[in-house]
Structures are given as structure tokens and as C-alpha cells.
Amino acid sequence: MKLVKESFGPSYKEVEIGNIAILAKDKPLRLDCGRDISSFPLAYQTYGKLNTDKSNALLLCHGLTGDQYVAGIHPVTGKPGWWESLVGPGKIFDTNLYFIICSNVLGGCLGSFGPKSINPETGQPYNLDFPVITIADMVRAQKLLMDDLGVEQIFAIIGGSMGGMLTLEWAAKYPDMVYAAVPIATSARHTAQNIAFHEIGRQAIMADPDWCKGSYINENKFPAKGLAVARMTAHVTYLSENALHRKFGRQLQDRKAVSYGFEADFQVESYLRHQGYSFVERFDPNAYLYITRAMDYFDLAAEYDGVLANAFVGSKTNFCLISFTSDWLFPTIEAKNITYALNGSAAKVSFVEVTTDKGHDAFLLDEPEFIATIGGFISGVAKQRGLL
Amino acid sequence: MKLVKESFGPSYKEVEIGNIAILAKDKPLRLDCGRDISSFPLAYQTYGKLNTDKSNALLLCHGLTGDQYVAGIHPVTGKPGWWESLVGPGKIFDTNLYFIICSNVLGGCLGSFGPKSINPETGQPYNLDFPVITIADMVRAQKLLMDDLGVEQIFAIIGGSMGGMLTLEWAAKYPDMVYAAVPIATSARHTAQNIAFHEIGRQAIMADPDWCKGSYINENKFPAKGLAVARMTAHVTYLSENALHRKFGRQLQDRKAVSYGFEADFQVESYLRHQGYSFVERFDPNAYLYITRAMDYFDLAAEYDGVLANAFVGSKTNFCLISFTSDWLFPTIEAKNITYALNGSAAKVSFVEVTTDKGHDAFLLDEPEFIATIGGFISGVAKQRGLL
Numbered sequence: 001m002k003l004v005k006e007s008f009g010p011s012y013k014e015v016e017i018g019n020i021a022i023l024a025k026d027k028p029l030r031l032d033c034g035r036d037i038s039s040f041p042l043a044y045q046t047y048g049k050l051n052t053d054k055s056n057a058l059l060l061c062h063g064l065t066g067d068q069y070v071a072g073i074h075p076v077t078g079k080p081g082w083w084e085s086l087v088g089p090g091k092i093f094d095t096n097l098y099f100i101i102c103s104n105v106l107g108g109c110l111g112s113f114g115p116k117s118i119n120p121e122t123g124q125p126y127n128l129d130f131p132v133i134t135i136a137d138m139v140r141a142q143k144l145l146m147d148d149l150g151v152e153q154i155f156a157i158i159g160g161s162m163g164g165m166l167t168l169e170w171a172a173k174y175p176d177m178v179y180a181a182v183p184i185a186t187s188a189r190h191t192a193q194n195i196a197f198h199e200i201g202r203q204a205i206m207a208d209p210d211w212c213k214g215s216y217i218n219e220n221k222f223p224a225k226g227l228a229v230a231r232m233t234a235h236v237t238y239l240s241e242n243a244l245h246r247k248f249g250r251q252l253q254d255r256k257a258v259s260y261g262f263e264a265d266f267q268v269e270s271y272l273r274h275q276g277y278s279f280v281e282r283f284d285p286n287a288y289l290y291i292t293r294a295m296d297y298f299d300l301a302a303e304y305d306g307v308l309a310n311a312f313v314g315s316k317t318n319f320c321l322i323s324f325t326s327d328w329l330f331p332t333i334e335a336k337n338i339t340y341a342l343n344g345s346a347a348k349v350s351f352v353e354v355t356t357d358k359g360h361d362a363f364l365l366d367e368p369e370f371i372a373t374i375g376g377f378i379s380g381v382a383k384q385r386g387l388l
Numbered sequence: 389m390k391l392v393k394e395s396f397g398p399s400y401k402e403v404e405i406g407n408i409a410i411l412a413k414d415k416p417l418r419l420d421c422g423r424d425i426s427s428f429p430l431a432y433q434t435y436g437k438l439n440t441d442k443s444n445a446l447l448l449c450h451g452l453t454g455d456q457y458v459a460g461i462h463p464v465t466g467k468p469g470w471w472e473s474l475v476g477p478g479k480i481f482d483t484n485l486y487f488i489i490c491s492n493v494l495g496g497c498l499g500s501f502g503p504k505s506i507n508p509e510t511g512q513p514y515n516l517d518f519p520v521i522t523i524a525d526m527v528r529a530q531k532l533l534m535d536d537l538g539v540e541q542i543f544a545i546i547g548g549s550m551g552g553m554l555t556l557e558w559a560a561k562y563p564d565m566v567y568a569a570v571p572i573a574t575s576a577r578h579t580a581q582n583i584a585f586h587e588i589g590r591q592a593i594m595a596d597p598d599w600c601k602g603s604y605i606n607e608n609k610f611p612a613k614g615l616a617v618a619r620m621t622a623h624v625t626y627l628s629e630n631a632l633h634r635k636f637g638r639q640l641q642d643r644k645a646v647s648y649g650f651e652a653d654f655q656v657e658s659y660l661r662h663q664g665y666s667f668v669e670r671f672d673p674n675a676y677l678y679i680t681r682a683m684d685y686f687d688l689a690a691e692y693d694g695v696l697a698n699a700f701v702g703s704k705t706n707f708c709l710i711s712f713t714s715d716w717l718f719p720t721i722e723a724k725n726i727t728y729a730l731n732g733s734a735a736k737v738s739f740v741e742v743t744t745d746k747g748h749d750a751f752l753l754d755e756p757e758f759i760a761t762i763g764g765f766i767s768g769v770a771k772q773r774g775l776l
Contacts, residue, residue, distance in 0.1 A: 033648035132648035192632035192656040196624045199657045202650065203620060203664070204592055207613035225595035232591060233621055236584045241719075244580035250687060258685055260421035260520035262590065262677060266684065268580040269587045276591070289650060296654065297646055299638060328716065331629075 006111055010222035010280055015075045017043050017111035018068070023144040031140075035131040042145050043111025044068050044103035047087055048095035050151065056387055057151040058098040059142070060087075061159030061166040063364075064234070064291055065283055067110040070102040076110070076282045082364055085371075092375040093158075097387060101149065105166070106141040107133045107291055109284035113141075116217060116284050127286060128214035135162070135298045139169045146177070153177050155385060156378060160184035160363035161330065162291070165298050168338065171319070172300060172311040180318040180381040182374060184363045185327050187334035188308050188341070189299035194329065197237050198292040201230030205285050214286055227285045228276030235275045240326035240359035244268060301341075308337070309344035318384075319349040320377040322370065327360040350377065394499055398610035398668055403463045405431050405499035406456070411532040419528075423519040430533050431499025432456050432491035435475055436483035438539065444775055445539040446486040447530070448475070449547030449554040451752075452622070452679055453671055455498040458490040464498070464670045470752055473759075480763040481546075485775060489537065493554070494529040495521040495679055497672035501529075504605060504672050515674060516602035523550070523686045527557045534565070541565050543773060544766060548572035548751035549718065550679070553686050556726065559707070560688060560699040568706040568769040570762060572751045573715050575722035576696050576729070577687035582717065585625050586680040589618030593673050602674055615673045616664030623663045628714035628747035632656060689729075696725070697732035706772070707737040708765040710758065715748040738765065 006017055020041045023029070028036035045068040050057060060070050060083065071087035073080065087093045093100055104112040107130070115130035146154065157178055159167045164186025171181040187194070205211055208226025212219045236244075248268040252258065255265065264270040304310035319342055323335035332353050342349040354369045356362045362370060382388040394405055408429045411417070416424035433456045438445060448458050448471065459475035461468065475481045481488055492500040495518070503518035534542065545566055547555045552574025559569040575582070593599055596614025600607045624632075636656040640646065643653065652658040692698035707730055711723035720741050730737040742757045744750045750758060770776040 128650075132650075189638065191629060192636045192638065192654070193624065193627075193629040195638070195654050196620075196632060196656050196660055199652075199654075199660055200617060200620045200624065203613075203661070204595075204617045206650075207592075207617055208595065209597060225591075229588060229592045229595055229617065232584075232588045236581065236588065239581075241579060241581040241716075244584060248580045250577065250580065250583070262516070262520075262594075262681065264587075266580070266583050266587075268584050272584055272587055273591070293650065328629075 010224050017075065019044050019046065020111050021145055021148045023141060023148060029140055029144065031131050031137045032134040033131050037113065037131070040106075040113035040141075041111060041117070042103055042106065042113065042141055043108075044101060044145060045070065045072070046149075047071055047100040048098050050099040050149070054150065054152060055155060055385060056098050057146075057154045058093060058100045059146075059154050059157045059170075060093070060100060060102040061157065061163030062102065062105070063159075063161035063163050064295065065231075065279070065288075066163070067108060068102045068104045069110075070100070085366060086374075092371060092378060097382070098155065101145070101151070103142055103145055105138045105291065107138065107287060107294060109287035114284065115214075115286035115290055125217045127217070130286070130290065132293055133290060134294050135165045135169050136173065136303070138294065139166055139173060142166070142170070143174060143177075153179060155387065156180040156182065156381065158182040158184070158374070159186075161186055161360065162295050165295065168300055168311075171315060171317050172304075175312070175315045175317055178317045179385060180320070180378070182320045182322065182377065183335075183338065184322045184374075185324055185330045185360055187330050188301060188338050190296050195296045197233060197329075198296055200233050201292060202289050204229040204233065205289060211285060216285065222280070223285050224277070224280040227280045227283065227288060228273075230288060231279040231283075232272045232276040235272065237329045238359055238361040240328065240357055242326060242357035243359050246357065247271075308341035312342055312345040312347050315345060315347045317347065318381050319347055320374070321349065321351040322363075322373055323353050324358065324360065324362040324370070325353060325355045326357045327362065329360040398612050405463065406433050407431065408499050409533055409536045411529060411536060417528055417532065419519050419525045420522040421519050425501065425519065428494075428501035428529075429499060429505070430491055430494065430501065430529055431496075432489060432533060433458065433460065434537075435459055435488040436486050438487040438537070442538065442540060443543060443773060444486050445534075445537075445542045446481060446488045447534075447542050447545045447558075448481070448488060448490040449545065449551030450490065450493070451547075451549035451551050452683065453667070453676075454551070455496060456490045456492040457498075458488070473754060474762075480759060480766060485770070486543065487539075489533070489539070491530055491533055493526045493679065495526065495675060495682060497675035502672065503602075503674035503678055513605045515605065518674070518678065520681055521678060522682050523553045523557050524561065524691070526682065527554055527561060530554070530558070531562060531565075541567060543775065544568040544570065544769065546570040546572070546762070547574070549574055549748065550683050552718075553683065556688055556699075559703065559705050560692075563700070563703045563705055566705045567773060568708070568766070570708045570710065570765065571723075571726065572710045572762075573712055573718045573748055575718050576689060576726050578684050583684045585621060585717075586684055588621050589680060590677050592617040592621065593677060599673060604673065610668070611673050612665070612668040615668045615671065615676060616661075618676060619667040620660045620664040623660065625717045626747055626749040628716065628745055630714060630745035631747050634745065635659075696729035700730055700733040700735050703730075703733060703735045705735065706769050707735055708762070709737065709739040710751075710761055711741050712746065712748065712750040712758070713741060713743045714745045715750065717748040
């Protein structure tokens with residue numbers, strides 16, 4: 001474990017990253033695209049301690065724009081981690097009981113090997129020379145991290161959205177290493193609509209002349225406007241119409257009547273602009289291209305002759321699928337399709353559709369039924385595993 | 389009626405516009421924003437002939453990016469009009485029976501008074517000095533056009549999406565002039581989600597440095613990339629997930645395997661890029677800002693003390709509301725809310741939810757149940773009116 005500094009954000013400020021493992025030192029990692037990577041960094045945070053029989057490791061997988069700071073103070077934003085309410089002593093992911101690991105994905109932008117990493121051959125950032133990575137590649141990198149940390153079996157892998165894709169990929173590729181898996185608000189493959197929204201985000205970034213064909217760091221530019229539009233588009237897909245209506249409706253922002261102009265008259269406009277322009281302070285535009293691409297490429301069944309059930313044949317993993325009624329980005333039918341496949345391979349699976357109007361983002365919010373579901377499942381399998 | 393030419397599109401090519409009426413010649417038109425406009429052009433097309441008792445006028449109202457070319461060959465794209473399949477001899481909107489009028493909305497970009505019109509005081513395009521217009525302003529302009537054409541009562545007003553908003557506004561403001569009204573796939577007010585998607589489109593346009601703070605014509609630039617991203621975003625909202633899945637699924641474009649790059653690997657990406665970049669050939673970026681703004685501002689109930697039913701008190705208009713099961717942009721609940729309001733004001737109203745997986749765009753597509761519904765209603769009221 002060591003502290004390093006890393007350039008970050010449009011102002012290229014340096015931030016301290018907690019733990020970084022250097023992986024594939026002895027043997028290169030072959031990526032799906034055919035390229036090999038070696039001695040690459042993967043940044044991660046841990047909470048709690050690994051017990052003596054190494055049976056209490058809990059791997060939390062973040063979503064598209066999340067990172068390893070699942071709890072504690074985020075070094076860039078200064079805000080609490082994305083599952084702060086779930087991780088800690090006495091919480092559902094109890095740091096007195098579990099050894100919790102969360103790693104920034106391969107291709108990410110908070111200390112892990114990604115497009116803004118320096119290419120030792122050129123002394124410059126990789127930018128678009130960085131290899132296109134896949135969800136399977138992200139999981140391969142996490143597997144190397146588990147080896148590095150001495151974790152032979154993971155008690156539970158839990159993740160929402162893209163994190164759910166990683167969870168599924170883990171359970172498919174390393175079934176004996178995964179005692180329990182909780183894929184939340186996710187899908188076994190990106191749909192045409194999912195791809196379409198990601199493509200809009202990518203087009204918005206690439207349309208920004210400050211993107212400089214990916215070489216903005218070299219040019220000392222930053223495509224903030226393009227990245228902000230990408231984030232705004234994505235953000236709307238994370239919320240339900242009801243949630244937006246409840247939060248904002250048609251209420252005006254700091255005014256009593258419309259301006260008859262193009263300022264942010266409506267609160268929802270002001271909110272979206274804030275979401276877009278605060279995001280650019282913490283995320284790398286090229287990393288956004290790469291990670292969205294990895295999600296688009298994800299199609300677990302395709303790796304198993306087009307039959308999703310084949311991905312889980314003989315699996316002893318305990319699965320708990322969770323979806324949200326108002327999630328239109330990864331609707332319940334996707335979780336059901338995974339459940340059917342798991343049933344088809346005789347796996348142990350439970351499935352809960354949580355009633356909420358909070359949309360896709362519900363997995364990051366204080367949603368009692370969701371928290372009760374995940375807490376109940378985890379304590380159930382923990383008892384079964386002898387951890388409770 | 390006269391032929392004029394008008395600069396148009398990123399290449400500023402000139403196109404011939406059919407009919408243009410000069411309106412508010414004697415008395416200025418007061419807009420909602422408080423500004424007056426006078427002697428302004430409104431472009432329109434007509435099909436069929438006004439009968440001797442002037443009882444057969446049918447006003448068709450286009451959507452956000454539509455225009456007056458509801459039938460016939462579009463002068464910019466060379467393609468058939470947007471309701472070509474419905475307008476013509478023997479068709480549902482039978483040009484042997486009806487005098488069909490379709491006008492480019494106020495604020496539009498195909499011959500009507502809009503942001504790229506020349507300000508006579510400066511000799512330059514108005515750009516952002518153009519007044520922000522509302523749906524009510526668009527209807528006021530259409531009312532002047534009806535006066536100009538000698539139409540005292542309109543047999544039926546029909547429109548989808550924004551055209552449905554105009555239809556509702558017409559029925560509320562000039563009830564005695566509207567014998568029948570068919571608002572399709574629309575709402576009596578733009579929701580927070582609707583506003584959010586429009587705001588993303590506006591932000592994409594305004595993020596493009598070639599937008600030049602609205603003065604791109606003066607600078608001989610054109611924000612094609614920003615406008616294309618705006619169109620892509622909007623386009624995804626016009627289609628259902630099922631329609632996208634049926635059309636494209638995860639099929640690859642002209643290749644057998646993914647490229648591990650950022651080209652348009654998937655057909656849906658290729659399709660979206662085409663939609664975006666063909667749109668910029670026919671639409672004005674500032675007009676896109678103004679017309680989306682008009683839709684965002686639309687809130688018919690707000691004009692009637694917050695009670696939608698008050699908008700239709702004493703109305704004798706025959707209403708037929710149509711929604712589509714898979715339209716998530718203007719879902720059925722919006723049509724139901726209008727229907728409840730019409731019921732509350734004792735208006736004559738029928739409501740049909742058409743089962744289709746084609747999403748919001750279904751009103752522009754060959755959707756048999758929709759066409760049968762609209763055809764049945766129109767012929768029914770035509771008999772009642774003595775036209776059949």
C-alpha cells in the first residue's frame with residue numbers, strides 16, 4: 001500500500017490515491033482485444049480485516065462513474081463514498097465482520113490503469129492508444145487483485161448497474177471463487193437503447209473541439225462542455241419520470257415567472273447543468289469513452305454460445321437479483337431474464353423487484369426495501385457460511 | 389401565394405418555399421413575452437379546395453422538427469411529406485373532400501418568421517434577439533393565417549406531439565372555431581423529464597463553439613455537431629426500447645466482430661449518427677432552441693388558474709385523444725389527464741390508446757390501429773358536419 005499522486009480533472013490538480021496494486025508483474029494479462037498488459041496499476045480501498053480463514057472478503061463493484069471510494073471521504077470531491085450508508089461498523093456491509101474491497105475498474109480514472117496513464121514507451125498519456133477493455137477484462141484485473149490480496153474465495157460480490165455486470169461476469173468465469181453474488185439493477189447484455197444513450201454521450205464528448213481527438217492532455221485542453229452534456233444525458237436515464245416530477249415538477253429556479261430566454265428557468269434545468277458541470281471536476285473524458293464502450297460490448301450469453309444459462313452451469317454460487325420497478329434503463333425484465341437463466345442452470349437464486357419511484361439510481365439511494373433485501377440476503381448467506 | 393427563396397442549412401443553400409402569408413399587417417401581434425411583431429411571414433402549404441360554405445378546412449399541426457410539407461416533395465430533403473400516407477385523394481385526409489392547411493410554426497425555419505429572419509433594423513439575422521415564443525403565440529399566428537385564408541371555422545385540427553399541444557391550445561382559446569380536435573401523443577404540459585431532454589439538446593447546441601453565442605450565420609459557421617447530438621438525444625426518446633431492439637438489437641454494422649474501437653460497431657450507433665447528421669441539413673440550430681423552449685413553457689392549465697378543465701368550459705368541440713402504449717415521452721397518462729379534464733368540463737371526448745411498440749414516433753408511421761382510429765373519427769364527425 002502506498003500513497004501516490006495523480007493528475008486529475010480539467011484543472012489537472014493532483015490528488016492522493018489510497019492503495020494501488022501493481023498487477024501482472026510476472027505474467028502479462030491478455031485482454032479480449034488481443035493486447036497484453038503487464039505491471040499495471042489497479043487502485044482500490046479496503047475496509048475491515050481479512051479473517052484468518054480468509055472467508056469474509058466482500059467485493060463491491062462500482063457503476064460507470066463510480067470508483068473505489070465506496071465509503072470514507074472521496075479525495076477529489078470531498079464527499080462521502082457512494083455506499084457510505086451501507087459500509088461501516090454495524091452497517092449492512094459490517095466492517096467488523098467483513099473485509100470489504102472496492103477497486104477502481106481497469107480503464108478507470110482514479111489511480112487504475114486507464115487512458116490517461118503514461119505510456120512508458122512515449123512518456124505521454126496513452127489516450128486513444130489505450131486498449132479497448134471489456135467487462136471481462138475488468139474482472140480479470142480484479143481477479144489478479146484478489147490474488148495479490150491473498151483472497152482465494154470471495155464471500156460475496158455485490159454491484160449495481162455496471163457493477164452488476166462485473167458481478168455476473170465474476171460468477172460466470174470464476175464460479176468457485178464466488179460464494180454469493182448480488183447483481184443489482186443490471187443486465188446480462190447492453191440493449192440497443194442502452195448503447196444508443198452511451199453513443200450520444202460519446203458523440204457529445206468527441207464533438208467538443210477541446211477533446212482534440214483524444215489528446216486533450218497533451219494539448220493542455222479539456223472537453224468539459226462535451227463531457228457535461230454526456231453526463232446530463234446519462235443522468236436523466238438514471239432517474240424515473242416520477243422522481244423528476246416529485247423533485248422538480250415544473251417549478252422555476254429562483255424566479256417567479258419564466259424569463260422568456262434560455263437561462264435555467266426550471267429547477268430541473270438548473271439541476272442538470274449542475275450535475276453535468278460538477279461531474280467534469282472528477283472524471284476523465286477518455287475514461288468515459290472506454291468504460292461506456294466496455295458496457296456496450298457486454299453480452300454474457302454471447303460468450304456461451306448465445307445461451308445465458310450455459311454461463312452458470314454447475315454454479316454453487318448463491319444469487320440474489322434485485323431490480324427496481326421504476327428503472328427504465330435496466331428494467332425488471334433484464335433481472336428476470338438472468339433469473340430464468342439461473343433457474344435453467346439449476347443455480348440457487350432469489351429475485352426481488354423493489355417497488356420504488358426512484359429509477360435506476362435507487363441502488364445508490366436510501367431505499368428501505370432495497371436495503372432490507374440486500375441486508376437480509378447477506379446476513380442469510382453469512383450465517384450459512386459460518387460468518388455470523 | 390408566391391415563391392421565395394431562403395438561405396437554409398449548414399451550406400446556406402437556397403430553397404424554394406411554397407406559400408408565405410404576411411400577417412399582422414394592420415395591427416401588431418402581441419406575444420406572451422410582451423413584444424409585438426407585425427408584417428411577419430408565415431409559410432404554409434394547402435391541399436384540396438375550400439368549399440363554398442367554408443366548412444371543410446382541416447388544419448394539420450406539425451411536431452418539433454416538422455414543417456408545412458405534410459404531403460408532397462419536401463424542398464430541402466427531396467423526401468415525401470411527414471403524413472404523405474394520410475393526405476391525398478381518397479386517403480384519410482381526403483384532398484377531394486377537405487381543404488387541408490399546414491403551416492410552418494412561428495419560430496420555425498422553413499419560411500416562417502424565426503430566429504434566422506432578417507431584422508430590418510439591423511439588416512442582420514435576429515438570432516437570439518428573436519423573441520421567445522410560446523405555443524399560444526404559434527396558435528395566434530395560425531389564427532391570423534386562418535383569417536388571411538378566409539377560414540372562419542376549422543372542421544378539424546389534428547396534430548401529434550407539439551402539434552397536439554397546438555391542437556389543445558386552439559381548442560382552448562378559439563373553441564367556436566374548432567369543430568373537431570385530435571391531439572395525438574401529446575400532453576397539456578411539458579413534464580420535468582421532457583424539459584430535461586430538451587435542455588440536454590440545447591446544451592449540446594450551445595456547447596458547440598460554432599454556435600457562436602447564436603450568431604453563427606453572421607460568422608459563417610454552423611454548429612452541426614452540437615445540433616446532431618441534440619437530434620440524437622431527441623431521436624432516442626421518440627422510439628421505444630422494443631422498437632430499437634426489434635430494429636437493431638445488438639447487431640453489428642458492416643462487420644462480423646466488434647472493432648475494439650470507437651467506430652459505429654453497432655447498427656444502432658450507425659443509425660443514430662445518420663439521424664443526427666442528416667438532420668443538420670434541414671434544420672436551423674437557433675430554431676431548435678426556440679421551438680424546444682416553446683414546448684417547455686407549455687402548461688395549458690397554468691393559463692386557467694391551474695385547473696385544466698377550465699380551459700374547455702362550454703366547449704362544443706368534438707375531441708378524440710390518441711396515445712400509444714409504448715410512448716414513454718408522452719405516455720398514456722398524459723392523454724388520460726386531458727380526457728379527465730374534458731370530462732370535467734362536459735366536453736364531447738373519445739380517447740383511444742393504440743397498442744404498438746413503435747414509441748412516440750408511431751404517429752408518423754404506418755400504424756394500422758392508429759390510422760383506423762383517426763380515420764373513423766374524422767369520417768364520423770364529417771358525417772355529423774354534413775361533409776360526407
